[in-house]
Amino acid sequence: MGKQLIRETPAKVFLVLFSLSLLLNIFFFCQHFFSHPLFPPIGSTVSDPSWTRRAAEEAEAVAAISCSGHGRAYVDGVLDNGRPMCECNTCYTGTDCSVLLSNCSADVESGDPLFLEPYWMQHAAKSAVVLSGWHRMSYATTDNSKSLELEKHIRTLHAAVGNAITDGKYLVFGMGSTQLLNALVYALSPENASSPASVVATVPYYSMYKGQTELFNGRDYEWKGATAKWMKSNKTNFIEFVTSPNNPDCLLYNSALGGSSVIYDHAYYWPHFTAIPEPADEDVMTFTMSKLSGHAGSRFGWAFIKDENVYNKVSDYLHYNSVGGASRDTQSRLLNYVKVILAEIGSDGDIFKFGFNKLRKRWHKLQVLVSSSSRFSLQQLSPQYCTYFKKIRDPSPAYAWLKCENEEDTNCAEVLMKGGIISRGTGFGASTRYTRLSLLKTDDHFEMLLQKLKPLVTSPDENSSNISSF
């Protein structure tokens, strides 16, 4: 067939075709191996990365560093031989986090929401963010210090999840909800009153309320402790914190005093952590990205505020505290994540399904273990109808509120510490018979918790002294 073809094709035409083919190959070749303006990529449009390429390559190279599933490397990590080091989960070490330390405590002290890290790894392409060097240098963004697009998407998200009614309410952004909590205490305190406003919360309460109110020590407000103490007194000039679901016990609460100055902290009012019986509709409500998307490091929270005066005072506070409440870079990054979360609602990539399933399984495992003896008990949580999932769903709390039931175990956090578990037993205004275990960290943290808790549960007493060798 070859000979026939050559015979039938005039030699000159054939040679021209061959030469063209060779030239085309030379062109393609050059284009590949030399970045030269003479050989621009065929079909190149504005969409072919140029100035972003270096940063994109760097980010992908760092993401490709293997940390054995027990850690991760970041572009801004500490360098070792010019390469960011793996940052390992607690109890793992070695350059690639592959070494399990033998004498290491399970650290379940903090509410670090790393359980959502795998979610974002699974959504790598959708959640990558590229910022130019000249991105949002100004103090002002689209609405003074606030991104209008982010505001719009946050309101849409609350409507889609059905956890808050946001119409007719002002929205402020803060550096985490933390910054907003004191801003709201300031804004709700009457000025020049005969005595400072009394700030209270129901026991067990999130320790930040007390620490913050005492440290800022404003002349117009002061910390007055447990709400219950004041139930029978004159309730004028009180500011009540209501955390719902509560941190640490994860129960849904309402205001106990019923006054007009209530700050509803809804950090955990998302389907990850609780059934959503109905949308919250209070006059002052705070939320945080930390417990929605898991981006605690971004320091971003928000509050809905009904009253214009309170809103104005919070805005003043944010101006004088930090010239507006949240980094404009961070707002850009998080806008992307709210978009991803919205787009995936109801699909297999639904972050609420992901979070709920992860925490439900953890809670179930912990419950089975704890109930195998009478040494410890957990808070009582029951399945509830959830308007988001449209079904009765199991509990999936962010924290276990563990009680030591043995008479001699008066300090539960110490009992656990001796058994190799770092928990949080103080700051909640509650008995030291209780301690908080975080269920929010990585699988590694949770598995280590189960491993350390098992011997404590099964051999109630004698282990508490020599258990530290685990």
Next chain:
Amino acid sequence: MGKQLIRETPAKVFLVLFSLSLLLNIFFFCQHFFSHPLFPPIGSTVSDPSWTRRAAEEAEAVAAISCSGHGRAYVDGVLDNGRPMCECNTCYTGTDCSVLLSNCSADVESGDPLFLEPYWMQHAAKSAVVLSGWHRMSYATTDNSKSLELEKHIRTLHAAVGNAITDGKYLVFGMGSTQLLNALVYALSPENASSPASVVATVPYYSMYKGQTELFNGRDYEWKGATAKWMKSNKTNFIEFVTSPNNPDCLLYNSALGGSSVIYDHAYYWPHFTAIPEPADEDVMTFTMSKLSGHAGSRFGWAFIKDENVYNKVSDYLHYNSVGGASRDTQSRLLNYVKVILAEIGSDGDIFKFGFNKLRKRWHKLQVLVSSSSRFSLQQLSPQYCTYFKKIRDPSPAYAWLKCENEEDTNCAEVLMKGGIISRGTGFGASTRYTRLSLLKTDDHFEMLLQKLKPLVTSPDENSSNISSF
């Protein structure tokens, strides 16, 4: 020659070569026009963007939107037909910012450091930042809330510029230096003293000090106004703000009271804005990225603190205010910019040369204009030896501190406002005969300032009523 070649080449060999060449053509072709795993890019390594590609393409497409040099589009901008809208400089409008408004005031009120925007556009590839969806989700980064790499590079930068001695001092990061100012007031106030610490500053002072101290209204400190009032009194329990170079008059200042509790605000102590006679070496010094790189929207500042107690109290404040002082995302982004600034020192891409040249020219133009009549005067600044540039250099202040010299012009900001210039006349504790003009914004803002100021300077009186039509 063609016939000869064919005759001399065995037909079969020739055909094989031609077929190979064609196959190679097909391969290259497919690789270009179809993204298919069967045709992976030749020479592809880990460095070929995959999951970052969508975000990179989006960023480049948005950066390519033309806003006529009078604005820019951002990836998180408000959408118009699915595309982020141009955000125009003051006085420009239209979808591509090409329309100059006819009756528009020159807005030189704020210290928005947009004069550095072109610098970062010129360094696009070096300053692009890519963040993954799972980047630094934890509250903690490499040193609790602080990036160790950023700390290291900031210290290196101060050493390279020669504007501060940082050895033996603690470093804290804040949400802008703003957050740190009140944190330091808190930390320097004695607890449980018989009376609150007196917080003072030399007139004309940066209005934030007063506003912040009054708003937070802590029980341990209170605002006491101008330093000069207290020179002859007992100076125990005073906290003095010293801004050097000063905002608004850009002069270098030292402590007037000479006490131990002095907060040196060195926001402008960079070669952009002032000669650097020697490195600052005070016990408490604050700086901000806003005035170093121009990234005001990132909300990032830092303080060097000599005393461990003060450092610990500032750290407590930052914990209770916002769980650490700066978004970890923002820290990653800014690390990149500090690296670029360091790498370019002494080269043609030196940011300090860029900033200095820009501001020196603006100051010169303004000086020439103002000195053409006696209606206004400017603060007196003289050339000084700069250890950074290793020569005597002209002034290049961030602000003009303008005085109205005509007897009837008692409110200088109002005089300018009538002439179509928005300046800042209040808050400095100074006479209303003075007002501040920002020289830090875009070329558009500065050119508009000159255009509006010209008729005011040249026709002293009668213009003030009908000038608003400019």
